[in-house]
Amino acid sequence: MTGVIIAGAAETDQIGRLPDHSTLQLHVEGALNAVADAGLQLRDIDGIATVSAPGPVQVAHALGITPRWIDGTGVGGTSFLLHVRHAAAAIRAGYARTVLITHGESGRSRVGASRYRMEASSPVGQFEVPYGVFGPTTTFTIPALRYMKETGLTHEQLAYVAVAQRRWAAKNPRAAYRDPVTVEDVLASRMVAYPFHLLECCLVTDGGGALVVTSAERAGSFPKPAVYVLGTGESSETPMISQMEDFTESQAFRLAGRSAFDEARLGVADVDHLMIYDAFAHVPIYGLEALGFVGKGEAGAFIADGNTEPGGSLPLNTNGGGLSYTHTGMYGMFAIQEGVRQLRGEAAAQAGSPEISVILGNGGMFATAGVLVLGRHPR
């Protein structure tokens, strides 16, 4: 089967608070940077993928691209991982040669951003919104107490997730928060939705990024080292957090992970670097267990024992993650970018010379998942 590579990858010039950039402009800037990173011109792009609002038609038009392949999959923050998967299939099928995947979101400044609203007649509008839910802090977080009761995860272990990631962020000049924090600091931060304190919740920022995906036959003809897409997976579980089958594990994470590892013919022991979408501190815990890095109920202690922080055996969320680096709303693009940087050896907090990086993306509130197994070399 034809191999597929990420030939270009870049974020917007700046991330954080960018009131002078619209959502569309963040897509455009990320796209231009990624195409330049691949040493290509916009006219070389023949496939486009991004989430709706602004959507692939708008992004392609703004860039003067006439695509012969379009993917508008919009299933939350993991969508960009699914775009990579779908682009790989399209490239193998000959539907596209060079695919541009873009993300841009004015999550903080809300410039040119679509309004988030739920129809009162939709299932979530009828059966969740009336109970005073107010965004992800009040929904994504609900399973955690059940997980804590079933597994014995402590408040201190949950807080430590933020501590460990801040240690990576401290090494990354682009990270929004870089000052070291302790478990006590996390537990003393403002309560947002018990058991979650402010420092256990992700940032809300502006930013964007993009990827250029193409056939591995062209590896070596780009300025940067190729990053090989070795395995991919996707799945969905529930549109409503209340209907998640088991509050102590994510079926979508597990299924997407299995597909990706099976395709790559690799196991967790082969993984040198890991990114797990961290909208909240419990998500990396669910992710480590769903992917099989640790057993059920073991992830909290695994992180608190230092295994995932600088110097640990499994570098996790090395950009600082959504908790400390950036989180525009659909963070998946940034997780992929850090995996690419680590494999290229150009990350701010470089974790050795990883051969294999795995990215787990979440969409919605445990609604969808995407997994990418990326490698420095073909297999």
Next chain:
Amino acid sequence: MTAKPVPVPTPETQPFWDGCSAGELRLQRCADCGRPYFYPRPVCPACGSRNVEWFTASGRATLYSYVINHRPAPGFEDKAPYAIAVVELEEGPRMMTNIVGLPATPEALELDMPLQVRFEPRGDVSLPVFGPLDPAKPAR
């Protein structure tokens, strides 16, 4: 203050909301495989059968999980902090709800504690919420 959000029934969910207005928690179950389920829809999520029926649930439940929300949604400013919970109904399905009649504190809200449905007027519908078992008013 903004009004609290009012659910708008669809043809498929109307019997549920009619039940709430009548003081009954009505669920659906599959007439073929027997499995009860929530949210309302005219197909069994376990076996795909369209042969489904409505029944009145006991209204008894246990507390499955929750958060105590300190950043109120529009319309909930006077309630904060308030518990947004998921309860497991005696019949098996789970649903989101609010907890009433108990302080919104971790000490008062113990997972797996027994709860009983109540109905709270909201616009032109009644919303199922859950509170402690009332010994003076046994569940039906």
